[in-house]
Amino acid sequence: MLIDQTKCIGCNQCTWACKATNDFPSNTISWNVVYEETITVGSDKEDVFLPRPCMQCEDPPCIKVCPVGATYKRASDGLVLIDYDKCIGCRYCMAACPYGARYFNWTAPTGANWAVPTYGTPEVPRRPRGVVEKCTFCVQRLDAGLAQGLVPGVDPEATPACVDICPVGARRFGDITSGNVSSPKFGNVPVSSFIDTAMQLKKDLGTKPRVYYITPGGEQQ
Amino acid sequence: MTAIREAEYSSKLFLWMGALSALVIWGLISAYVVFTQGLIVTGLSNSVVWGLWIAADFSFISLSAGAFAVSALIYVFHLERFRAVGRLAIFIGLIGYTITMLTLVLDVGRPDRFWYPLIYWNNSSVLLEVFWCVSLYTAVLFGEFAPSLAKGGRLMRSRAMISVSKALEWAMPALATAGVVFSTLHQSSLGALYGVVIARPLWNTAWMPLLFLASAVPAGLSMTILAASITSRFTKREVASRDIVSSLSKIVGIALLVYIGIYVWNYIVLNSSPSAEPLLAALAGTPYQYLPLVFELGLGAMVPAAIFLIPPLRRSGKAVLVGAALVVMGLVADRWDVTVMGQLANSLPPIAYVKGEDIPVYGMHLASYIPTWPEWMTVIGAVALGLLIYTAGVKWFNVLPANRTTANSK
Numbered sequence: 267m268l269i270d271q272t273k274c275i276g277c278n279q280c281t282w283a284c285k286a287t288n289d290f291p292s293n294t295i296s297w298n299v300v301y302e303e304t305i306t307v308g309s310d311k312e313d314v315f316l317p318r319p320c321m322q323c324e325d326p327p328c329i330k331v332c333p334v335g336a337t338y339k340r341a342s343d344g345l346v347l348i349d350y351d352k353c354i355g356c357r358y359c360m361a362a363c364p365y366g367a368r369y370f371n372w373t374a375p376t377g378a379n380w381a382v383p384t385y386g387t388p389e390v391p392r393r394p395r396g397v398v399e400k401c402t403f404c405v406q407r408l409d410a411g412l413a414q415g416l417v418p419g420v421d422p423e424a425t426p427a428c429v430d431i432c433p434v435g436a437r438r439f440g441d442i443t444s445g446n447v448s449s450p451k452f453g454n455v456p457v458s459s460f461i462d463t464a465m466q467l468k469k470d471l472g473t474k475p476r477v478y479y480i481t482p483g484g485e486q487q
Numbered sequence: 488m489t490a491i492r493e494a495e496y497s498s499k500l501f502l503w504m505g506a507l508s509a510l511v512i513w514g515l516i517s518a519y520v521v522f523t524q525g526l527i528v529t530g531l532s533n534s535v536v537w538g539l540w541i542a543a544d545f546s547f548i549s550l551s552a553g554a555f556a557v558s559a560l561i562y563v564f565h566l567e568r569f570r571a572v573g574r575l576a577i578f579i580g581l582i583g584y585t586i587t588m589l590t591l592v593l594d595v596g597r598p599d600r601f602w603y604p605l606i607y608w609n610n611s612s613v614l615l616e617v618f619w620c621v622s623l624y625t626a627v628l629f630g631e632f633a634p635s636l637a638k639g640g641r642l643m644r645s646r647a648m649i650s651v652s653k654a655l656e657w658a659m660p661a662l663a664t665a666g667v668v669f670s671t672l673h674q675s676s677l678g679a680l681y682g683v684v685i686a687r688p689l690w691n692t693a694w695m696p697l698l699f700l701a702s703a704v705p706a707g708l709s710m711t712i713l714a715a716s717i718t719s720r721f722t723k724r725e726v727a728s729r730d731i732v733s734s735l736s737k738i739v740g741i742a743l744l745v746y747i748g749i750y751v752w753n754y755i756v757l758n759s760s761p762s763a764e765p766l767l768a769a770l771a772g773t774p775y776q777y778l779p780l781v782f783e784l785g786l787g788a789m790v791p792a793a794i795f796l797i798p799p800l801r802r803s804g805k806a807v808l809v810g811a812a813l814v815v816m817g818l819v820a821d822r823w824d825v826t827v828m829g830q831l832a833n834s835l836p837p838i839a840y841v842k843g844e845d846i847p848v849y850g851m852h853l854a855s856y857i858p859t860w861p862e863w864m865t866v867i868g869a870v871a872l873g874l875l876i877y878t879a880g881v882k883w884f885n886v887l888p889a890n891r892t893t894a895n896s897k
Contacts, residue, residue, distance in 0.1 A: 294533060327685055333618060334600075335609035354603050355526075355596015357536040358614050364686035366833065370536065370596065372527040395525050396596030470762075471685050 267403070267429070268447045268455060268464070269317050270480040273436040276300055276315035279385065280428035280437065284319075286386035287404065287427040290393075291379040295369040297401035298428055305482070314482050317436070319428065320367045320401035321467060321475035322346050328359035328368065337398075344476075345405055353397040360398060364468045365475075368400045386427055403439075404428075419448040442476070500882070507875045514868010517861040521593050528861045534854035535830040540594040542823040543866045545677055547583040547590075547873075548621070549699070549818055552707025554580025554628060555670035560738075562663035572727045572735070575718075576711045577631050578886050582876050584625040586869040593865055613680045620673030627666040630655055635886050675700040681825060688762035689829040694753040701749050705742040706818035708735055709791070709811040716808050718881060726887055729804070736807050739814065740795030747788050754784075766832035769853050775831070779824045787817010827856055 284298040301316040326346050328337050336352035337359055339345070360368040374395040382388060389406050393399045404426035411417075411424020418424045419440035429437040435452030442461075448454040464478035520528055531538050557576035560569045592598050604618040634652035655662070678699025681690035712735055715727040727735075757763045770776060794800045794810035801807060833852045880886040 329609075330611045331614060331683070332609050333612045333615040334603045334607035335612075336607075352600075352603065352607060353597065354600040356594075356614065357596070358612075358680075360533065360536045361830065362684050362686055366533070369533050370526070372531075373525055394597075398596075473685075 267319065267322075267426070267477045268438040268460060268480070269477060270436045270438075271314055271316060272480060272482050273434045274300070274315040274317060275434055275436075276302055276313070277433065279431045279433060280317055282381045282385040283427040283431040284401070286379065286381035286383070287389050288402070289375075289379055289382070289388035289390060290369075290399070291375055291377050292371070292373060294372055295399065297367075297369070297399070299366075312482060316479070317428070318365060318367065318467075319426075319477060320346065320403070321365050321473065321477045322401075322403060324474035324476060325472060327362045327364065327471075327473060331358045331362045333358070343408075345403060345408075346400075347402055347405060348397070348399060350393050350397050350399070355396040355398065357398060364471055364473060368398050370398050371395050385431065419446075420450060422450040425450055500878075504875065504878060507871045507878070510871035511868050511875060514865050514871065517864035517868065518593055520861050521865065522598065526596060528859060530857045530859045530862065532854065532856070534833055534852070535827065535856040537594075537826055537830065538856055539823075539858040539862045539866055540590050542819075542826045543869070544587045544590050544594070545822040545826070546819045547587045547869075548677060549674065549703040549706050549822065550710045550815060551580040551583030551587075552670065552674055552703035553709075553711035554631075554707070555667050555674075556704050556707050557711060558631070558663040559667045562660050563667060568731060569735070571731055572711055572715060574632075574635050575715060575726060575887055576707075577628055578635075578877070578880055579710055579714055580707075581625070581628040581632050582873045584621065584628060585876075586873045587621070588625065589872070590865065590869050613676055613683055616676050617673050617680060620669045620676065624666060624669040624673065627662055627669060630662050631659065631666065632886075634659075635884075671700065674703045681829060684829075687829045688760060688834075689757065689766055689832070690825070691762075692753055692756055692760075694749060694756065698746075698749055698753055701742070701746040702818055702821055705739045705746060705788075706814050708739045708742070709814035712736065712739070712807060713811040713815060714877070716804065716811070718887070722881065724887075729802070732804075732807060733801055736795045736801045736810070739811070740792050740801070743788050743792035743795065743814070747784065747792065750784055750788065754780075765834060769832045770828065773831075773853075775824065775828050778820070779828075782820035783817050783824065786813055787820060788814070791817075830854065831856065 278300050281296060281298045281300055285296065288297055290297070298317060298319045301318060303314055303316070304311055305314050306312075322345060324344065326337075326339065329339055329346065333356065334352055334354055336349045336354070338347060338349065340347055355370070357370055360370060371393055372395075375392040379388070389404075407424055407426060408418050411421060414424075416424035417440075418426075419429070419438065422430045425439055429439045429449050430451075432449065432452075435449055438447035438449050438452070438455050440447035442457055445457055446454040447457060460478060460480055463480075465481045466475045466478060469475070529538065529540075553576040557569055557573050560566045561573050592601050595601055604615055605622075609615055634656045675696035678696035681687070682692060682695030684690045712727075712732055715732065718724075719726045758767065791810035791813045794806050794813075800810075831854050833854060
C-alpha cells in the first residue's frame with residue numbers, strides 16, 4: 267500500500283469506511299487511524315496527516331511473540347492475519363507492535379455501528395470479546411476478488427475499503443512485484459517512482475513494513 | 488504454653504484467618520465481575536495492555552525464587568545446613584506459583600482458552616516458554632513438597648501417600664535439579680519477555696533477562712528470611728536458627744551487589760540509547776523519573792545490601808527483618824515500574840521525515856494507567872489466599888520441620 271501524505275487532507279473517510287466494512291462498533295477499536303501533527307518545513311508550519319493501517323510487515327514482531335500462533339503470516343501473499351478462534355487474549359502482540367495497530371475487544375461487540383450504512387456495509391463477522399484484532403488489508407475483498415479474476419487496486423470490489431473511498435487519491439494498493447500500485451478512481455503509480463524515496467514507519471526496527479509513505483518533507487533518508 | 492496463652496493465641500489466629508478469608512471472598516467476587524463483564528472493568532487500554540496483574544504475577548514468581556535458590560544451595564552446592572529452610576522455601580514457591588496461575592487466568596481475554604499453549608505451540612514465542620516452564624516448575628514444586636504433606640499432615644497419612652512420598656524423596660535430588668533448571672530458565676525468560684520487544688525501547692535491552700534473574704535470587708531468599716522470621720515470632724518456634732538466617736543474609740547481600748552492578752549498567756545503557764531517550768524525556772515530568780532509582784535501587788537494593796553485609800547489623804534480627812522487607816518491596820516496585828513505564832511512554836509512528844534531516848518527527852504520547860478496584864481486589868485476594876494457605880500449612884499441615892522451641896534453644 268502506498269500512502270501519499272502530500273495529498274491526504276485528513277478527512278478520515280478511510281477510517282469510517284474501515285469501521286463500516288470491518289464492523290467494529292466499539293470506539294476503542296479503529297483498524298485505521300489518521301494521526302495529525304504540525305511540523306516545521308523550513309520556516310513554514312504545516313499540518314501533516316498520517317493515516318496508519320496495519321503495516322503488514324514482512325518481518326512482523328507480533329507473530330514472533332504470540333504463544334499459540336494465533337497471529338500468522340499467510341503463505342500465499344504474506345498477509346499478517348489473526349485466527350480469532352485461537353487467540354487467547356494475552357495481548358503480548360499489542361505490546362510488541364511498534365505501530366499500535368492492534369486492538370483488543372475489551373467488550374462484546376454489541377450495538378449499532380454508526381458508520382453503517384453511510385460509509386459501507388459489514389463484510390466480515392464481528393470478533394468476540396477477549397480477542398485481539400487489526401487491519402487485514404480487507405482480506406475478504408482480496409480473496410473474493412482474486413477468485414473472480416479481478417485485480418486488487420484496479421477493481422473496487424477487490425480493493426481495500428480505505429483505498430476505494432479516499433476522495434483525493436492519497437492511497438494506492440497493489441502487488442509491489444507487478445510494478446504498479448493503483449486506485450480504482452485515481453489510476454496507477456509506478457513502484458519505481460517511490461520505492462527508493464518512500465518512508466517506511468520505524469524502518470530502523472527492521473520490521474520491513476509493506477506500507478510506503480510519500481512524505482511532505484521531499485526526499486527522505 | 489499455659490491454657491490462657493493458648494486461648495489467646497487461637498483467638499488471634501481466628502481473627503487473622505477470618506480477615507484473610509474475607510479478603511479472599513472479596514477477591515472472588517471481583518474475579519466474578521471480571522469474568523462476567525470482561526476486561527473493560529480494568530484500567531488497561533490499547534496503549535497499556537499489561538498492568539497490575541502482570542506486575543503482581545511477575546512479583547509472585549520472582550519472590551518464589553527462594554525455592555530454587557535454596558534448592559540449589561542444598562542439592563547443587565551441597566550446603567546441607569540450608570536444609571532447615573528448604574521446605575519453607577519450597578512451600579512459599581508453591582503458593583507463589585499457585586496464586587500466579589490464578590491471577591493469570593483473569594488476565595487473558597479468553598480464560599476458556601487458557602490451556603491452548605499446551606496444544607498450540609509457536610516456538611519463537613518467549614511467552615510459550617514461560618508458560619511451559621511455569622507449568623512444569625509448579626509440578627516439580629508439588630513433587631518436592633508432597634513428601635512433607637504426607638509426613639506432616641494428619642489428613643494425608645495413608646499408606647499409599649507414604650509410599651508415593653518415599654519415591655519422591657528418593658527422586659528429590661533429580662527433582663531439585665530439574666527445578667533449578669526450569670526456574671533459572673524462566674526467571675530470566677520473564678525478563679526476556681520484555682527484552683525482546685523491539686517496539687518498546689525501555690524494555691528492549693539485552694540485560695533484561697539477567698536483571699530479572701539477578702533480582703529474583705536476592706528477593707526470593709529475602710522472602711524466605713522474612714517468612715522464617717515472622718513465623719518464628721508468631722508461632723514462638725524457631726523456624727530457622729540465627730546462624731542460618733545470618734548466612735542466608737550474607738548470600739542475599741552478595742547477590743544484591745551483583746544485582747546493583749547489572750542494574751546500574753542497564754540504567755546507563757538505557758540513558759545513552761537514542762531510541763529510549765525521547766521516552767525517558769517524556770517520563771521526566773512524572774514520578775517515574777525518580778521512583779525506580781529511589782525504590783528499586785536505593786531502598787530496595789543499596790540499603791539492604793548494607794544491612795546484610797555489615798556483620799553487626801546482619802546479626803540483629805530486627806535489622807535483617809527490615810532489610811528483607813526492603814528487598815521484597817524493591818522487587819515489587821521493579822516489576823511494576825518495568826511493566827508500566829515501558830508502556831506509558833509511546834512513540835507513535837513517526838509522522839514524517841523533514842527535508843534534510845535524518846530524524847523523523849515522532850508523535851510522543853503519554854498514556855495513563857490507574858488500576859481499578861476489581862484489579863486491586865483480585866490481587867489482594869490472591870495474596871490473602873497465599874497467606875491463608877501458608878498459615879494453614881504451618882498450623883495444621885506441619886510443613887515446617889519440627890524444630891526446638893525458642894524456649895528450649897535459649
